[in-house]
């Protein structure tokens with residue numbers, strides 16, 4: 001079965017972030033993660049072992065972390081929950097509303 005295409009770059013608020021598939025993304029405390037984001041390096045890393053839907057949602061999750069950094073949202077301990085809610089909701093919104101996506105792309 002072919003896997004979903006994962007873009008090698010995503011543009012987030014004007015910044016082009018590289019997307020890498022790696023064996024084990026690591027967090028600030030060397031903990032194992034599904035994905036990680038380093039804005040200073042314009043880099044998102046995703047666990048290549050994740051299933052397609054999980055990889056794509058994790059990509060959105062990390063992109064929303066970048067949004068938090070870029071706009072200095074300072075959500076602190078609430079950031080993880082906000083980012084995960086938006087990642088899940090936007091993943092479903094985009095997947096379930098192809099006409100909306102086409103309309104936005106054509107605007």
Ligand SMILES: [Zn+2]
Pocket residue numbers: 061065080083
């Ligand atoms: Zn996170």
